[in-house]
Amino acid sequence: MVYLNVQEVESAIINLATAYPYLCELITLPLQTHEGRTSHAVRIGKKTKTECDCILLTGGVHAREWGSCEICLSFAADLLEAYVTNASLQYGGKVFSNNQIRFIIENLNIIIFPDVNPDGRNHSQTIAPMWRKNRNPTAPVDINRNYDFLWDFPNLFSPSANVVVSTNPSSDVYHGPSPFSEPETRNVLWLFDEFPRIRWYIDIHSYSQLLLYNWGDDENQSTDPTMNFRNSSFNSVRGIPGDTAYTEYIPADDLTSEVSLANHMDNSIIAVRGINYIVEQAFDLYPTSGTSIDYAYSRNYTHPSKGKIFGFTIEWGTQFQPPWSEMENIILDISSALVTFCLETESEGIADRIVVKIQTGDKPDAGTNGKVYLGIGGREFRLNKSGNQFQKGNEDEFIIGLGSNILKADKNGLPLNSTFQDNSPEIPFNTIGVYPAYIRFEPSNSNDEWNVDKVYVNVRSSTGIPAGGLDFYGYILNEINDDNIWLGEDSGLFINLRSGACLS
Amino acid sequence: MDKVFKITASSENADLLHNLIREQNLDIGCTGGITSKDNKFSIDIYASEKEVTKLQEKVLAEGLTKKISLETTDITDHLSDRLKEVGTGNKYEGANEVPHGLGKKVKQ
Numbered sequence: 001m002v003y004l005n006v007q008e009v010e011s012a013i014i015n016l017a018t019a020y021p022y023l024c025e026l027i028t029l030p031l032q033t034h035e036g037r038t039s040h041a042v043r044i045g046k047k048t049k050t051e052c053d054c055i056l057l058t059g060g061v062h063a064r065e066w067g068s069c070e071i072c073l074s075f076a077a078d079l080l081e082a083y084v085t086n087a088s089l090q091y092g093g094k095v096f097s098n099n100q101i102r103f104i105i106e107n108l109n110i111i112i113f114p115d116v117n118p119d120g121r122n123h124s125q126t127i128a129p130m131w132r133k134n135r136n137p138t139a140p141v142d143i144n145r146n147y148d149f150l151w152d153f154p155n156l157f158s159p160s161a162n163v164v165v166s167t168n169p170s171s172d173v174y175h176g177p178s179p180f181s182e183p184e185t186r187n188v189l190w191l192f193d194e195f196p197r198i199r200w201y202i203d204i205h206s207y208s209q210l211l212l213y214n215w216g217d218d219e220n221q222s223t224d225p226t227m228n229f230r231n232s233s234f235n236s237v238r239g240i241p242g243d244t245a246y247t248e249y250i251p252a253d254d255l256t257s258e259v260s261l262a263n264h265m266d267n268s269i270i271a272v273r274g275i276n277y278i279v280e281q282a283f284d285l286y287p288t289s290g291t292s293i294d295y296a297y298s299r300n301y302t303h304p305s306k307g308k309i310f311g312f313t314i315e316w317g318t319q320f321q322p323p324w325s326e327m328e329n330i331i332l333d334i335s336s337a338l339v340t341f342c343l344e345t346e347s348e349g350i351a352d353r354i355v356v357k358i359q360t361g362d363k364p365d366a367g368t369n370g371k372v373y374l375g376i377g378g379r380e381f382r383l384n385k386s387g388n389q390f391q392k393g394n395e396d397e398f399i400i401g402l403g404s405n406i407l408k409a410d411k412n413g414l415p416l417n418s419t420f421q422d423n424s425p426e427i428p429f430n431t432i433g434v435y436p437a438y439i440r441f442e443p444s445n446s447n448d449e450w451n452v453d454k455v456y457v458n459v460r461s462s463t464g465i466p467a468g469g470l471d472f473y474g475y476i477l478n479e480i481n482d483d484n485i486w487l488g489e490d491s492g493l494f495i496n497l498r499s500g501a502c503l504s
Numbered sequence: 505m506d507k508v509f510k511i512t513a514s515s516e517n518a519d520l521l522h523n524l525i526r527e528q529n530l531d532i533g534c535t536g537g538i539t540s541k542d543n544k545f546s547i548d549i550y551a552s553e554k555e556v557t558k559l560q561e562k563v564l565a566e567g568l569t570k571k572i573s574l575e576t577t578d579i580t581d582h583l584s585d586r587l588k589e590v591g592t593g594n595k596y597e598g599a600n601e602v603p604h605g606l607g608k609k610v611k612q
Contacts, residue, residue: 003590011596012603019602062534066586078605087609095610125590129583130508130550132533142533162522164532172531208536286537315534321586331606 031183041113054109063120072114092272139169141176147295148179161239216282268340361451362393368450377427449488
């Protein structure tokens with residue numbers, strides 16, 4: 001495979017929709033580009049556009065970031081093929097079960113618009129590889145500065161702010177003559193309007209190995225709702241890092257959700273081949289105005305009747321056009337992040353049941369009478385049930401929450417003195433991945449050591465989805481090496497757990 | 505194809521880099537912004553031969569050569585090689601040519 005030219009991108013998306021007619025809707029975008037190209041997107045999912053929430057992915061916004069289109073197409077093709085063949089999907093060290101793929105296809109809509117700026121891509125792939133903007137014949141425009149969010153930056157930001165945007169038509173970040181002046185941005189706007197159940201938006205860019213979330217105009221804060229992009233009294237002070245004159249308001253729950261989703265993507269990328277992306281607020285890259293993700297998230301504030309859309313930008317790789325052999329690896333990294341994102345978006349609600357399976361080693365003196373705790377979601381649970389546990393060679397199962405078998409549970413079967421109380425909030429499911437998951441051992445005396453063979457934790461959301469829940473595990477390799485972990489005062493007291501679905 | 509250069513501009517003073525970028529209208533979009541490491545700030549810039557010369561002259565004229573370092577790499581050949589990796593024709597011409605993703609599908 002090689003990088004696709006613009007005709008191939010359009011044909012690929014059309015052919016995917018044709019090949020999977022019961023799972024896809026081909027979307028023809030309403031506006032042709034300046035050079036007369038018609039763009040296409042595809043909506044993937046068994047449910048209709050009004051029946052479920054939707055994720056929008058865009059690629060190819062900046063012409064020179066070629067691989068974004070291939071990421072979109074490969075991701076779409078993988079989901080569809082895995083679903084119809086009932087296959088699991090593997091990206092390097094990251095595996096998604098067939099149930100998880102089924103869950104995505106049957107419970108979500110995903111709109112994939114792989115090449116927002118085909119004129120620019122064509123120019124970049126034939127004449128000027130470093131071309132970034134569209135091909136407006138009057139003055140080419142940076143599509144990702146042309147959205148209607150603080151677009152008029154000279155009047156809405158501090159004069160001292162280093163906002164990466166320009167009124168100069170020769171600049172690579174020229175924002176255009178007016179918001180939504182360009183057909184490419186209006187096509188994306190049309191998708192937001194036409195599909196009101198879009199709740200998440202990911203704009204795929206390159207480069208820097210970053211996972212960015214709202215906002216991009218100034219640092220986030222969750223304490224003063226009046227300090228926001230609509231408040232003109234802050235127009236002369238916006239965009240300066242490290243000051244208190246202005247910071248952009250984002251509700252704490254929204255921020256938690258965005259950071260959690262970005263962290264889940266990062267963990268999923270790491271699992272493929274060990275590459276660690278940086279999760280940060282878009283502003284930390286540099287101050288911006290007129291960007292797609294901030295426009296998406298701002299819609300709910302400027303027009304409360306429109307649904308809230310959480311915005312993310314993926315900046316993949318370390319160069320705009322890596323050799324194709326490396327681009328293939330990057331496609332696997334980002335596809336893994338996108339599948340995880342799809343699973344996690346529908347993982348809202350409360351973690352109402354945690355199942356922990358612990359295998360004690362089958363070795364002399366492997367067992368213990370010490371205390372064992374599970375750390376998850378930012379707190380700890382004592383793993384303690386009636387009868388013997390953590391004995392040599394045994395597997396113990398502990399259930400926390402619904403159907404609890406641990407001691408000191410309340411009348412509803414939930415542990416006492418925990419947040420798992422009837423009609424009260426428990427651990428928000430989508431924050432589970434924010435905190436480390438671990439097993440902590442408290443020996444009964446200074447000579448007490450415990451040999452751990454295997455740990456498996458499954459967390460299920462109150463919504464019952466995604467199928468299989470969220471999994472954590474520890475020491476898979478030790479099954480191969482027969483080299484279990486000893487815990488004790490001298491050996492150490494913690495086992496950190498990895499997230500993944502390997503043992504589900 | 506005209507020559508294209510990647511410049512890594514570095515300085516111990518981030519403001520100097522900000523000023524340089526602002527005054528020279530340089531291409532820094534999506535290149536990671538100004539990053540810091542070991543008390544040194546740096547940023548990736550993409551430029552034509554003419555822009556590189558102009559940038560070097562400015563740094564020289566303003567006596568900043570000891571305060572801003574410019575590491576310039578000609579990436580023209582790299583880009584030429586990438587252009588050769590772009591598809592020709594249309595491999596998906598015809599409705600039967602269905603794309604496949606790069607993920608490994610493992611049948612149950």
